[in-house]
Amino acid sequence: MDFQARRDRLRKTLKKAGVDALLVTDFTNVTYLTGFTGDDSYLLVRRDGETVLSDPRYTTQLGEECPGVDLNIRPPGVAMLQAVVRVVRAAKIGRLGIEGDSMTVGLLNQIAEKLPKVELVPTSDMVEGLRLIKDKDEVERLRRAVWQAEKAFAVLRSTLRPEKTEKEVADELEYQFRLFGAKDASFPSIVAVGPRAALPHATPGQNRIGEDDFVLIDWGANDGLYCSDLTRMLVTGKISPKFERIYKTVLEAQTRAIAAVRPGVLAHDVDNVARSYIAKAGFGKRFRHGLGHGLGLLVHESPRLAVKNQTILKPGMVVTVEPGIYLPGWGGVRIEDDVLVTRTGHEVLTSVPKRLEDTVVG
Ligand code: ZN
Numbered sequence: 001m002d003f004q005a006r007r008d009r010l011r012k013t014l015k016k017a018g019v020d021a022l023l024v025t026d027f028t029n030v031t032y033l034t035g036f037t038g039d040d041s042y043l044l045v046r047r048d049g050e051t052v053l054s055d056p057r058y059t060t061q062l063g064e065e066c067p068g069v070d071l072n073i074r075p076p077g078v079a080m081l082q083a084v085v086r087v088v089r090a091a092k093i094g095r096l097g098i099e100g101d102s103m104t105v106g107l108l109n110q111i112a113e114k115l116p117k118v119e120l121v122p123t124s125d126m127v128e129g130l131r132l133i134k135d136k137d138e139v140e141r142l143r144r145a146v147w148q149a150e151k152a153f154a155v156l157r158s159t160l161r162p163e164k165t166e167k168e169v170a171d172e173l174e175y176q177f178r179l180f181g182a183k184d185a186s187f188p189s190i191v192a193v194g195p196r197a198a199l200p201h202a203t204p205g206q207n208r209i210g211e212d213d214f215v216l217i218d219w220g221a222n223d224g225l226y227c228s229d230l231t232r233m234l235v236t237g238k239i240s241p242k243f244e245r246i247y248k249t250v251l252e253a254q255t256r257a258i259a260a261v262r263p264g265v266l267a268h269d270v271d272n273v274a275r276s277y278i279a280k281a282g283f284g285k286r287f288r289h290g291l292g293h294g295l296g297l298l299v300h301e302s303p304r305l306a307v308k309n310q311t312i313l314k315p316g317m318v319v320t321v322e323p324g325i326y327l328p329g330w331g332g333v334r335i336e337d338d339v340l341v342t343r344t345g346h347e348v349l350t351s352v353p354k355r356l357e358d359t360v361v362g
């Protein structure tokens with residue numbers, strides 16, 4: 001991945017933001033700009049270069065993950081604050097951009113006290129704005145994260161037994177995608193049987209898979225940097241008329257929303273395609289979350305496909321499309337796929353079959 005190019009793109013925005021440098025304190029942003037996957041490290045991006053501020057635990061890892069980047073490794077006993085002060089002073093920075101969404105008030109006050117002559121300028125979304133548009137390498141990594149999640153699901157599906165608990169299924173799924181090379185789960189997997197599926201963020205418990213007719217599984221793999229995120233329904237019992245009606249409604253809403261994804265469209269308009277379809281089917285009050293979210297280094301990032309979100313979709317954005325209908329006491333249905341905005345429209349990165357008949361196992 002071309003981290004240098006990303007830093008150069010950020011550098012070009014410094015002037016416009018009216019700052020001499022940006023102190024990147026959000027660890028995910030540090031990763032995006034350097035490839036370094038550890039934490040407790042900051043990055044100072046100046047107009048003429050950059051410095052990673054870290055500590056000796058990470059010296060080796062930094063050398064491996066971002067060779068060639070200037071390092072400031074503070075010795076034991078020297079606090080991060082002191083390191084920041086030294087580096088900013090040495091670079092003769094007059095206006096220092098800080099990440100308003102990440103820096104704590106405590107650190108801000110301390111820096112202001114130690115560097116009274118430096119003007120601290122809160123900024124927002126300077127790096128996140130770049131992260132919105134995925135480059136080729138990032139899309140490749142996202143494809144890999146999708147592949148790992150899908151391979152794992154295929155194994156799980158073929159070995160699913162009714163006596164397994166939600167927790168066991170979640171653990172097996174996560175073990176499987178690790179075997180396919182994932183580093184971690186994108187987020188704690190959701191495996192929710194029957195009525196539990198009415199909770200959009202159910203935690204896997206001791207309910208057995210065969211206890212009800214269906215189960216909702218929401219999972220994703222982190223390939224080491226990038227995250228995938230899918231949801232599928234599996235039917236372990238009978239497809240009831242109610243399940244069929246709700247499933248078909250959600251699937252049609254999702255299909256229409258995905259078809260609406262293309263450059264130039266507003267995020268809330270895509271959300272509305274699914275939302276209005278579900279409302280017309282009589283379940284408007286039962287779809288109470290946004291249609292989707294951006295995917296990347298984090299499993300939830302910009303842009304959000306949600307009511308009132310004015311983001312204009314652009315090629316390179318990657319979003320989930322995940323409508324759902326939740327009926328307390330009965331359960332819920334959600335279907336989620338990962339979609340790349342392309343120059344001409346979109347490409348669905350995920351491919352686990354999802355016709356009604358594909359949900360049936362056993
Ligand atoms: Zn999900």
Ligand code: ZN
Pocket residue numbers: 229293320322336
């Ligand atoms: Zn999601």
